[in-house]
Amino acid sequence: LERKKGVKVHVLHRAEKLLPQQKTAVIRDLNTGRIAEELYDKLVISTGAEPIVPPGINTSGSRVFTLRGLSSAQSLKRFIRESSPKEALIVGGGYIGLEMAGALAASGIHTTIVEFMPRVIPAMEEEISEMVSRELESHGIDIITGVGVEKVAESSGGKVEAILTNGNCLNTDIVLVAIGVKPRTQLAAEAGLELGVKGAIKVNRQQRTSLPDIWAGGDCAEAYHRLLQRNTYVPLALTANRQGRIIGESVAGRDSVFPGILGTAVSKVFDLTVARTGLGEKEAQSYGYKTNKVVATSRSHPAYYPGSQEIQTVLVLEQGSSRLLGVQMVGKEGVAQRIDVWATALTAGFSLSQIHDLDLAYAPPFSTVWGPVLLASRIAMKSE
Amino acid sequence: LERKKGVKVHVLHRAEKLLPQQKTAVIRDLNTGRIAEELYDKLVISTGAEPIVPPGINTSGSRVFTLRGLSSAQSLKRFIRESSPKEALIVGGGYIGLEMAGALAASGIHTTIVEFMPRVIPAMEEEISEMVSRELESHGIDIITGVGVEKVAESSGGKVEAILTNGNCLNTDIVLVAIGVKPRTQLAAEAGLELGVKGAIKVNRQQRTSLPDIWAGGDCAEAYHRLLQRNTYVPLALTANRQGRIIGESVAGRDSVFPGILGTAVSKVFDLTVARTGLGEKEAQSYGYKTNKVVATSRSHPAYYPGSQEIQTVLVLEQGSSRLLGVQMVGKEGVAQRIDVWATALTAGFSLSQIHDLDLAYAPPFSTVWGPVLLASRIAMKSE
Numbered sequence: 195l196e197r198k199k200g201v202k203v204h205v206l207h208r209a210e211k212l213l214p215q216q217k218t219a220v221i222r223d224l225n226t227g228r229i230a231e232e233l234y235d236k237l238v239i240s241t242g243a244e245p246i247v248p249p250g251i252n253t254s255g256s257r258v259f260t261l262r263g264l265s266s267a268q269s270l271k272r273f274i275r276e277s278s279p280k281e282a283l284i285v286g287g288g289y290i291g292l293e294m295a296g297a298l299a300a301s302g303i304h305t306t307i308v309e310f311m312p313r314v315i316p317a318m319e320e321e322i323s324e325m326v327s328r329e330l331e332s333h334g335i336d337i338i339t340g341v342g343v344e345k346v347a348e349s350s351g352g353k354v355e356a357i358l359t360n361g362n363c364l365n366t367d368i369v370l371v372a373i374g375v376k377p378r379t380q381l382a383a384e385a386g387l388e389l390g391v392k393g394a395i396k397v398n399r400q401q402r403t404s405l406p407d408i409w410a411g412g413d414c415a416e417a418y419h420r421l422l423q424r425n426t427y428v429p430l431a432l433t434a435n436r437q438g439r440i441i442g443e444s445v446a447g448r449d450s451v452f453p454g455i456l457g458t459a460v461s462k463v464f465d466l467t468v469a470r471t472g473l474g475e476k477e478a479q480s481y482g483y484k485t486n487k488v489v490a491t492s493r494s495h496p497a498y499y500p501g502s503q504e505i506q507t508v509l510v511l512e513q514g515s516s517r518l519l520g521v522q523m524v525g526k527e528g529v530a531q532r533i534d535v536w537a538t539a540l541t542a543g544f545s546l547s548q549i550h551d552l553d554l555a556y557a558p559p560f561s562t563v564w565g566p567v568l569l570a571s572r573i574a575m576k577s578e
Numbered sequence: 579l580e581r582k583k584g585v586k587v588h589v590l591h592r593a594e595k596l597l598p599q600q601k602t603a604v605i606r607d608l609n610t611g612r613i614a615e616e617l618y619d620k621l622v623i624s625t626g627a628e629p630i631v632p633p634g635i636n637t638s639g640s641r642v643f644t645l646r647g648l649s650s651a652q653s654l655k656r657f658i659r660e661s662s663p664k665e666a667l668i669v670g671g672g673y674i675g676l677e678m679a680g681a682l683a684a685s686g687i688h689t690t691i692v693e694f695m696p697r698v699i700p701a702m703e704e705e706i707s708e709m710v711s712r713e714l715e716s717h718g719i720d721i722i723t724g725v726g727v728e729k730v731a732e733s734s735g736g737k738v739e740a741i742l743t744n745g746n747c748l749n750t751d752i753v754l755v756a757i758g759v760k761p762r763t764q765l766a767a768e769a770g771l772e773l774g775v776k777g778a779i780k781v782n783r784q785q786r787t788s789l790p791d792i793w794a795g796g797d798c799a800e801a802y803h804r805l806l807q808r809n810t811y812v813p814l815a816l817t818a819n820r821q822g823r824i825i826g827e828s829v830a831g832r833d834s835v836f837p838g839i840l841g842t843a844v845s846k847v848f849d850l851t852v853a854r855t856g857l858g859e860k861e862a863q864s865y866g867y868k869t870n871k872v873v874a875t876s877r878s879h880p881a882y883y884p885g886s887q888e889i890q891t892v893l894v895l896e897q898g899s900s901r902l903l904g905v906q907m908v909g910k911e912g913v914a915q916r917i918d919v920w921a922t923a924l925t926a927g928f929s930l931s932q933i934h935d936l937d938l939a940y941a942p943p944f945s946t947v948w949g950p951v952l953l954a955s956r957i958a959m960k961s962e
Contacts, residue, residue, distance in 0.1 A: 534919045560851070
């Protein structure tokens with residue numbers, strides 16, 4: 195971390211305040227506590243996101259965890275190694291909660307998930323959630339849905355007590371809070387930058403904020419959605435990385451534009467792969483679309499070749515036009531890259547029949563002759 | 579196999595002759611030898627393909643095999659079970675030859691592949707062939723390239739002798755001839771139907787032949803190539819299946835049109851997946867394109883997550899325009915469906931930068947943040 199190519203690097207410094215009028219950042223040396231002012235020509239804000247913690251949950255003790263970055267994962271791992279907890283409660287049944295359920299189960303810890311919404315992985319359609327629930331239960335995970343966590347407090351005996359909104363009380367050894375993240379925007383807001391969707395820093399497609407010479411990107415900023423043609427907030431790694439490149443080019447004077455996201459995501463829940471691209475049905479409806487939903491069951495490859503697995507594909511279509519709005523898939527094999535085929539088709543604006551016409555690869559170890567993508571598009575065409 | 583919905587089914591009958599003027603097919607009952615004439619309104623020819631056998635190879639004995647349909651695979655399997663051959667020679671190092679090498683090796687048979695071209699799997703680029711060769715050799719397969727087979731003859735001692743074009747002589751227990759297939763067109767040609775590319779039955783995009791009320795599809799017929807915008811001959815399962823549907827619709831009076839192929843194919847060679855879509859470099863050049871080739875090395879997913887494998891991607895681009903003409907990939911994981919992403923992008927006519935802009939799925943078990951498709955497109959953009 196040296197000064198190379200004219201880049202100053204202040205490690206272990208925290209930006210305390212921004213003064214956009216004076217083009218100045220006030221930074222604190224975390225070792226000495228000393229405050230310094232740094233003049234800038236151009237400023238990039240990439241403060242990331244932080245876990246949302248409900249008011250009744252106190253995370254200051256040693257047995258209640260959140261996840262942000264490598265160090266918090268290391269703390270949790272160290273605690274598990276040293277204190278050998280037997281029981282864990284995960285608050286939140288989204289991607290992170292479910293991936294952590296897999297990790298905790300692998301450490302031999304009996305895990306309960308409490309999800310406020312009526313089903314786990316609420317970012318996915320009901321048909322997908324059902325398969326995910328069955329997978330979790332088959333691995334011994336207890337699931338409580340439609341119930342919130344009112345209060346979490348560590349008791350003196352090395353246990354944690356969680357009081358649920360239905361009045362029930364759970365005693366456990368550790369609690370992991372994973373109900374989602376929010377953009378870290380205090381610095382930006384105090385500097386007078388406009389905030390936008392879900393409180394993320396408002397940006398245009400060059401990742402410029404509402405004030406001159408200040409850019410923002412990653413989990414603290416909005417992301418342009420190419421299907422909705424407006425900004426959304428979907429904090430994911432590729433988006434952050436891509437926005438960083440756009441900012442770099444824009445700061446350097448190029449007219450680069452963030453191409454936009456489709457909300458493409460994939461997650462592993464024990465042996466299941468869960469993936470999505472585009473809009474979910476409720477989400478599409480919230481943006482004014484009238485929707486149809488089509489569910490297609492197929493196999494990852496022919497049943498006569500070993501290892502064949504069922505794949506469920508859910509298509510969200512615009513009523514009338516049959517325009518493809520979103521796709522979700524779940525299965526134990528061949529899901530992660532097939533969602534990329536759908537994302538590519540969605541980007542191309544292909545109709546169902548154009549998707550059905552694609553010349554995709556077939557060989558028995560990898561696909562049926564008419565593979566899951568082609569079959570789902572055919573089933574959707576028949577439902578028109 | 580009954581007469582249902584007005585469909586007459588003649589099993590164990592062979593079409594001996596077509597009389598298009600009289601709209602008549604002459605068919606022979608293979609049980610009784612009896613000849614009958616069948617009047618038709620509309621005729622579909624789907625006679626398939628058959629293995630090419632070089633003149634010096636006699637396949638009439640018990641130890642020299644070709645592959646066409648399930649029964650020939652069953653014959654070979656039965657022979658292996660009953661006669662326990664120790665050594666096999668495969669003539670031809672294409673998809674089928676290499677897949678059979680895997681199957682024979684799994685039966686404990688030491689296998690030698692003789693390929694006339696300078697390298698195995700000549701339908702793929704050199705960079706891919708090299709990785710395939712190493713994979714074959716690591717599984718104990720002997721490879722002889724740049725040499726043909728002059729003569730194959732069974733000797734009295736239960737062995738087969740193969741004389742190569744370089745004068746060498748190989749003694750082996752069984753020989754499998756897999757140098758490719760040719761369309762079965764005798765019936766069509768004798769009836770006066772025009773033949774086209776590589777001797778396949780000439781068809782338009784409705785799969786109509788040169789004579790009225792006769793359609794042809796599958797491995798006996800040409801296939802329209804959507805990138806070349808002309809007919810080619812690439813006998814593969816999805817093409818045959820899709821042409822069958824188009825024929826069905828066309829015969830029934832619908833104006834269905836075969837959308838065309840991209841030459842997308844995938845094959846398993848031991849633990850490697852080999853896949854392609856679009857044009858190879860030589861192939862593109864043979865159609866008049868000036869080409870650039872870009873090779874990108876990436877990983878199926880991050881190295882820190884278990885099971886990460888190297889993926890090689892070869893892009894064939896048009897010189898000057900950088901238009902994508904074809905993609906080939908090889909690796910042990912995450913190849914089969916990624917070629918489908920490329921096929922979809924190729925169908926959409928996406929530029930490299932449009933491909934680099936795709937919002938594809940990332941999670942450590944499945945992909946790097948910038949996965950193999952995005953990385954290869956970036957490397958190709960930098961080479962512009």
